[in-house]
Amino acid sequence: MQIKELKVRPRRAAREGPCGPLLASMLGCFSTYNDVHGMGPCQDAVKSLFECVKTTNKNKAKPRSSINYHLMRLNKYLK
Template identity: 45%
Template sequence: MAIHIKKLKVRPRKNATTNMCGPQLATMLGCWAASGDLHSNNACAEAAQTLFQCMRTTPLPKKMHKPTINYHLARLGKNIQ
C-alpha cells in the first residue's frame, strides 16, 4: 500500500516564550522614557540594578529537542513516493 501526498505542508506548533525579566525591563525602559536622557545613570540606577539582578539569577529555560512533523515527513517522504 503506497500513500502519495502532494504538497503537504504542516507548520510546527509555536511554543509560547516566557519572558522572565520582562517586568524589570519594562520598568527600566519606562524610566528612560520618563527621564528623557539615556545617559543619566543616577535617575534609573535602581531600575537597571533590578534588571541586572534578575538577569543574573534567573536560570535559562532548558531546550527540549523534539523532532517536528516536518522532519518526520521529510524523513519518510522517500518511502511514501
C-alpha cells in the same frame, strides 16, 4: 505541493521570563527621563534588573533546533 496526511500543531504561547517586567520598567524609565546611561533617576531600575539577571538560573538548556527532525519526518511523504 500538498501532503494530505500532514498534521501541524499550533504554536505554544511564549513564556515571559522572570526579568521581563523589570526590563520593561527600565526601558520605560529611560524613555521618560531620557536617561540613556542609567546614572540619573533610572539607577534603581538598572540595579534591580542586573540583580534579577544575576540570580536567574543560567543552567537551563537551550532549545535545540528542530529543523532536522521535521525534515526527516516529512521525507517519507515526499518520496
